[in-house]
Amino acid sequence: MMRWLLPLLLLALPLHAEEVVLGLSRDEVSITTNFDGSEILIFGAVKRETAISDDPLQVIVTVAGPSAPVMVRRKDRRFGIWVNTDAVEVDAAPSFYAVATSAPWKQVLTDTEDLRHKVSIPRAIRSVGAPDTVLDSEAFTDAVIRIRESEQSYQLNLGAVKLSEQTLFSTSLTMPANLTEGAYPTRIFLTRGGEVVSVHETEIDVRKVGLERWLFNLSRQQPLIYGLMSIAIAIASGWGASAAFRAIRSN
Amino acid sequence: MQVYLPIAEVSVNAFLLLGLGGMVGVLSGMFGVGGGFLMTPLLFFIGIPPTVAVATEANQIVASSFSGLLAHLRRKTVDIKMGVVLQIGGLIGAGLGVFIFNYLKSLGQVDLLVKLCYVVFLGIIGSLMFVESLNALRKSKSGVAPKRKKHNWIHGLPFKVRFRTSGLYISVIPPILVGIAVGILAAIMGVGGGFIMVPAMIYLLGMPTKVVVGTSLFQIILVTAFTTMLHATTNFTVDVVLAVLLLVGGVIGAQIGTVIGARLRAEQLRILLAGMVLLVCGKLAFDLLVMPSELFTLGAAGGH
Numbered sequence: 001m002m003r004w005l006l007p008l009l010l011l012a013l014p015l016h017a018e019e020v021v022l023g024l025s026r027d028e029v030s031i032t033t034n035f036d037g038s039e040i041l042i043f044g045a046v047k048r049e050t051a052i053s054d055d056p057l058q059v060i061v062t063v064a065g066p067s068a069p070v071m072v073r074r075k076d077r078r079f080g081i082w083v084n085t086d087a088v089e090v091d092a093a094p095s096f097y098a099v100a101t102s103a104p105w106k107q108v109l110t111d112t113e114d115l116r117h118k119v120s121i122p123r124a125i126r127s128v129g130a131p132d133t134v135l136d137s138e139a140f141t142d143a144v145i146r147i148r149e150s151e152q153s154y155q156l157n158l159g160a161v162k163l164s165e166q167t168l169f170s171t172s173l174t175m176p177a178n179l180t181e182g183a184y185p186t187r188i189f190l191t192r193g194g195e196v197v198s199v200h201e202t203e204i205d206v207r208k209v210g211l212e213r214w215l216f217n218l219s220r221q222q223p224l225i226y227g228l229m230s231i232a233i234a235i236a237s238g239w240g241a242s243a244a245f246r247a248i249r250s251n
Numbered sequence: 252m253q254v255y256l257p258i259a260e261v262s263v264n265a266f267l268l269l270g271l272g273g274m275v276g277v278l279s280g281m282f283g284v285g286g287g288f289l290m291t292p293l294l295f296f297i298g299i300p301p302t303v304a305v306a307t308e309a310n311q312i313v314a315s316s317f318s319g320l321l322a323h324l325r326r327k328t329v330d331i332k333m334g335v336v337l338q339i340g341g342l343i344g345a346g347l348g349v350f351i352f353n354y355l356k357s358l359g360q361v362d363l364l365v366k367l368c369y370v371v372f373l374g375i376i377g378s379l380m381f382v383e384s385l386n387a388l389r390k391s392k393s394g395v396a397p398k399r400k401k402h403n404w405i406h407g408l409p410f411k412v413r414f415r416t417s418g419l420y421i422s423v424i425p426p427i428l429v430g431i432a433v434g435i436l437a438a439i440m441g442v443g444g445g446f447i448m449v450p451a452m453i454y455l456l457g458m459p460t461k462v463v464v465g466t467s468l469f470q471i472i473l474v475t476a477f478t479t480m481l482h483a484t485t486n487f488t489v490d491v492v493l494a495v496l497l498l499v500g501g502v503i504g505a506q507i508g509t510v511i512g513a514r515l516r517a518e519q520l521r522i523l524l525a526g527m528v529l530l531v532c533g534k535l536a537f538d539l540l541v542m543p544s545e546l547f548t549l550g551a552a553g554g555h
Contacts, residue, residue, distance in 0.1 A: 224484055
């Protein structure tokens with residue numbers, strides 16, 4: 001057994017000749033009532049046992065939010081008004097996706113590697129097929145990217161990873177305020193000549209806390225009580241304002 | 252000051268919401284409309300997901316209507332009996348409306364139909380009210396007292412009941428039908444339906460304008476509370492934090508609105524409401540006719 005394993009280990013070793021030692025300024029994003037986006041510093045070092053190769057090392061950092069199917073509709077002019085005509089369901093699109101690289105795209109990753117690891121924004125979105133009536137289904141995936149990029153939900157930051165001495169790297173990531181709860185898988189790729197030499201994966205936990213958490217849970221687990229509570233609050237504040245105004249006016 | 256809304260999952264400025272609530276609240280108190288026809292599109296505009304906006308708006312209308320109703324109750328300008336009859340129709344209508352809404356949703360064109368509903372109803376009601384109140388204003392200026400139509404086909408129907416506060420002796424069938432019609436439209440358009448109810452009461456039922464506002468608020472409360480419960484238990488889309496921010500502004504605004512409403516003359520009140528209705532109608536029609544800058548929209552799959 002050992003005789004077989006040892007050569008295998010030796011073979012596998014070059015793949016992990018360079019490894020990431022990662023640090024995150026925070027691995028948890030707490031959504032509180034006054035949550036207004038978050039900035040996360042992602043930094044780390046490359047641990048290696050061999051000498052630095054001549055081919056320059058590049059770093060790619062990706063952070064993805066929970067994926068969900070998205071219905072994309074396109075408007076067209078019918079009878080003089082703009083109406084939703086075609087619809088394509090994109091099977092899975094992350095609610096948030098940020099990519100940061102240490103150099104222009106062509107230098108950090110080849111298309112084959114992109115396809116394999118699904119690094120770039122278009123690759124992170126999975127769209128299997130459109131109905132037969134829609135011939136240009138790509139326009140629909142492009143629309144998802146365009147709309148989400150304009151909301152800062154999708155970010156491509158070329159050259160945003162600072163890399164020094166091919167060993168230390170750091171980048172900062174701005175998360176918008178409209179975050180969805182969940183585990184945000186974070187990947188750090190080390191590449192040489194466009195080939196991925198090492199991948200490190202971790203997770204950033206985004207969760208609601210305190211009042212936000214309590215209200216969200218209540219609305220899901222006890223919807224009847226939540227609904228009654230909402231109406232009670234409405235009635236009480238309606239009455240409160242009325243009483244307050246009457247007191248003001250009688251004075 | 253930014254506030255994160257737990258159900259809508261977006262962060263918005265608290266003062267913006269308070270301001271919006273206050274503005275719509277003033278209208279609510281002045282005209283006896285819930286203000287949903289104005290607030291719901293405004294919420295879409297600031298980035299609240301439509302499903303959350305519609306459901307939460309229903310909850311906010313409960314608050315502003317209740318605040319307005321109390322003021323009207325003290326002035327004794329609420330016809331409780333008429334309100335109850337309208338509510339019976341309203342609940343039947345709301346149930347039917349939800350059924351129709353879900354059917355349209357399955358066809359995938361619900362957004363368009365909601366907008367078309369807005370344009371058509373706001374357009375018809377706004378123009379009718381505008382012309383009518385302009386005429387009334389001219390007549391009252393020239394010294395001729397405005398005459399209320401005393402007899403029409405409505406008075407020939409059976410099941411007559413005396414509505415003392417309104418000074419009417421009419422069949423219960425027209426108010427129930429009005430309630431049903433408003434209930435259906437309210438559920439489809441995601442509003443309280445006051446902007447349809449108020450003109451229907453004045454022109455169809457012949458109720459005095461002063462009683463109409465309070466009675467409309469009375470009817471709206473039950474229908475919107477019912478809608479809130481439906482949304483909270485089936486779609487989980489009522490955002491209580493959003494509702495509280497809107498209603499704090501809203502209830503204060505409603506009180507101010509009631510005071511303003513009591514000072515203005517009925518014709519002026521109607522002409523202002525007509526102008527408001529036409530303005531919203533025009534904006535919605537404009538959006539349908541002009542090519543949008545973004546042809547694509549994203550929505551949750553499976554839903555609408």
